[in-house]
Amino acid sequence: MAIVAEILLADPTLPLVDLARELPSHELSITNTVLLGDGRHLVNVSVDDESKDAFERRVDVQPEVTSVTSIGETADGWLYQVTIDSTSELLNSHDPREFEGVLLKAAVTGEGVRELKVFSNYEAFSSLRDRCEVYDIPFELLNIASDPENPGKRDRFGLTDKQHRALSVAYDGGYYDSPRSMSTQELADELGIAAASASDLLRRAEQQLISQTLGPNQYLNTLTA
Numbered sequence: 001m002a003i004v005a006e007i008l009l010a011d012p013t014l015p016l017v018d019l020a021r022e023l024p025s026h027e028l029s030i031t032n033t034v035l036l037g038d039g040r041h042l043v044n045v046s047v048d049d050e051s052k053d054a055f056e057r058r059v060d061v062q063p064e065v066t067s068v069t070s071i072g073e074t075a076d077g078w079l080y081q082v083t084i085d086s087t088s089e090l091l092n093s094h095d096p097r098e099f100e101g102v103l104l105k106a107a108v109t110g111e112g113v114r115e116l117k118v119f120s121n122y123e124a125f126s127s128l129r130d131r132c133e134v135y136d137i138p139f140e141l142l143n144i145a146s147d148p149e150n151p152g153k154r155d156r157f158g159l160t161d162k163q164h165r166a167l168s169v170a171y172d173g174g175y176y177d178s179p180r181s182m183s184t185q186e187l188a189d190e191l192g193i194a195a196a197s198a199s200d201l202l203r204r205a206e207q208q209l210i211s212q213t214l215g216p217n218q219y220l221n222t223l224t225a
Helices: 017-022 049-061 089-093 122-134 161-173 184-191 195-214 218-223
Strands: 003-009 027-035 041-047 065-074 077-084 102-109 113-119 139-145
Touching: 003 122, 017 027, 017 049, 017 102, 041 049, 049 065, 049 077, 113 122, 122 139, 161 184, 161 195, 184 195
Parallel strands: none
Antiparallel strands: 003 113, 003 139, 027 041, 027 102, 041 077, 065 077, 102 113
């Protein structure tokens, strides 16, 4: 079953991150990446009007950039072809011969590289996550969905809005940490309900998650493994 994942590789040492941080928009859009025969990568990037001059002044001094060619103005901004040295760990982790995944959208920001990809199944997604770990690239899952037509919609596993919020607040607050750093009463106060109601709400939410991940729809478990 295909899944869509939005991920952030939050490493300031990745290619073009320093450059993106210096631009007024703080972002470079990636439209395509091609592995060249000599091991280098040809990356198509675009910038908006506001960032064009800053990009052209600073791209040549980036240590990972070996050449840059201006293509011209497009509907999405100003397009360039940038050749990047193959020594980059990011490019090693994204070797197209080593994992399945189709890039829908990508951008380099001041934080790192943000990508939206379609994977044929969880194993394909996991291979990228594992390879990033091998190369010490921080891997943060921002969103994951099982509907390629609506990649921005996070799977809710049948949870109601109240159940989803209760689980989110509990998780973020440390309710599930060991040792627990949020009490049931603190969770209840955050939700604005009684402690007994908070406990019951969590119990029903957990039961729903278990039924969805271990019951008849257990294939959804691959999305959160």
